[in-house]
Structures are given as structure tokens and as C-alpha cells.
Amino acid sequence: MGAAEVGRLGASDRTRDLGRVPCAALLEAVRGLDEAAWWEKLYRQESFNVHRSTQSIVLSFIDLDRWPNLAVARDVGWERLGDTAEGVMDSVIERCYPAGGVVIRSMAVRLPAGARITPHVDEHESLRLSHRIHLPLVTNPRVRFFIDGVPYRFEAGRAVEVNNQLSHSVMNDGASDRIHFIFDYLPPDRLAGPALAKSQAVR
Numbered sequence: 001m002g003a004a005e006v007g008r009l010g011a012s013d014r015t016r017d018l019g020r021v022p023c024a025a026l027l028e029a030v031r032g033l034d035e036a037a038w039w040e041k042l043y044r045q046e047s048f049n050v051h052r053s054t055q056s057i058v059l060s061f062i063d064l065d066r067w068p069n070l071a072v073a074r075d076v077g078w079e080r081l082g083d084t085a086e087g088v089m090d091s092v093i094e095r096c097y098p099a100g101g102v103v104i105r106s107m108a109v110r111l112p113a114g115a116r117i118t119p120h121v122d123e124h125e126s127l128r129l130s131h132r133i134h135l136p137l138v139t140n141p142r143v144r145f146f147i148d149g150v151p152y153r154f155e156a157g158r159a160v161e162v163n164n165q166l167s168h169s170v171m172n173d174g175a176s177d178r179i180h181f182i183f184d185y186l187p188p189d190r191l192a193g194p195a196l197a198k199s200q201a202v203r
Contacts (some may be wrong), residue, residue, distance in 0.1 A: 011119060015163065017158070018161060019095070019156070020159075021052055026084040029080070031081075054112075055110045058076065058077045060073065060105060060106045060107075076104075085181065089183055092133060092159050098187050098188055102191065103186075104132075105184040105187055106182070106183040107181075108180070108182075109176045111179075117169055119169040121165060121167055129186060130184040131187070135180060135181040136156045136178070137181055137190065139154065140172070142175075143172045143178045145162075147162065147171050148163075149167070153195075164169075
């Protein structure tokens with residue numbers, strides 16, 4: 001399935017289906033994490049109030065203070081999940097996006113049973129310019145992802161691009177945790193400084 005077959009996410013579109021993704025190895029690696037790993041990096045929870053109910057395994061993250069220069073560093077989660085996550089990201093990008101861009105964020109995010117992410121819009125320019133891609137790894141029938149007020153139930157193992165410029169929120173009313181692998185891909189036509197991106201970005 002090529003990029004033309006899955007279409008493009010327009011400004012008013014809520015989601016873009018990216019198809020099924022082979023992710024058994026990544027799922028196994030995530031399931032093998034000890035509980036302490038989920039609490040190792042609390043930057044997102046402490047910096048962004050809407051994410052305070054989540055736990056994250058951060059693989060890579062852009063330095064927002066240096067934007068629009070691209071400085072993306074591998075974080076502690078790369079040692080835990082990078083070997084399996086890299087192939088997953090590559091498979092999605094190769095099928096659905098132009099080559100030559102940069103993954104500026106990547107992480108596994110857990111939303112515990114009974115927890116919620118309140119409505120918000122991703123405001124930083126790097127989030128507006130990049131493609132926000134979700135790959136559900138673990139979910140349950142009572143998880144709902146709301147975009148522009150419309151509820152979605154995403155399927156485990158099937159990637160989806162989410163329009164983060166519309167108000168979105170998540171509720172997990174189930175009895176088990178929800179875990180998504182999330183990454184942001186900045187395509188080549190939106191790179192602020194391609195030479196800097198190639199020299200300093202992890203990808």
C-alpha cells in the first residue's frame with residue numbers, strides 16, 4: 001500500500017488510516033518493561049498538564065528551546081525500545097510519507113485504566129508542522145479517542161495519523177491500560193534547516 005492509496009490528511013480531516021503495521025516485536029518489548037521504566041522520565045507529565053495522568057517511555061525528543069533549529073536527542077527509552085521501534089517507524093514512513101524527513105519525537109505512552117487526557121490542541125509549531133502518528137499496541141473496548149468531539153476506537157496494530165490541530169482527548173473507561181506508540185514525522189518540505197537536521201537529528 002503506497003502513500004497515494006491511503007490518501008492525505010487535510011486540514012479538516014480528523015484522522016488518516018495508515019493501515020496495519022507489523023509490531024509484534026515492539027509489543028513484546030513493551031510488555032517486557034518493568035514498572036519502574038514507566039516512571040523513569042516525567043518531563044511530559046510535569047511540563048504538560050493534559051498528560052499528567054499518563055506515563056511515557058521516551059525514545060527521542062526535540063529540543064523545543066532550540067526550535068526552529070532541529071536538535072533531536074535519543075532519550076533513555078531508546079535503549080529499551082529503539083531496536084524494535086525503529087523498524088516500525090521506518091515501515092510507516094516508507095509506505096505513507098516522503099523520504100528525507102526527520103522523526104522529531106517518539107515514545108510509548110500508557111493511559112491507565114480509568115484515566116483521561118483532557119481536551120487540548122497541540123500548539124507548538126513543531127507539532128503543527130509534523131505528522132502525529134499513533135500505533136495502538138494495547139487497548140480495550142472502552143477506550144475512546146475524541147477528535148473534534150467525534151469518538152474513535154482505534155484498533156491495535158493499525159497505525160493512524162491524528163489531526164492534532166483539532167481539539168482531541170482520550171478516555172479509558174476500561175479495566176486495563178491503553179498503550180500507544182506515538183511518533184512525529186517532520187517531512188522534508190517542512191524542515192526549517194535541512195543541513196542542521198541531518199547533522200543533529202537522530203534519524
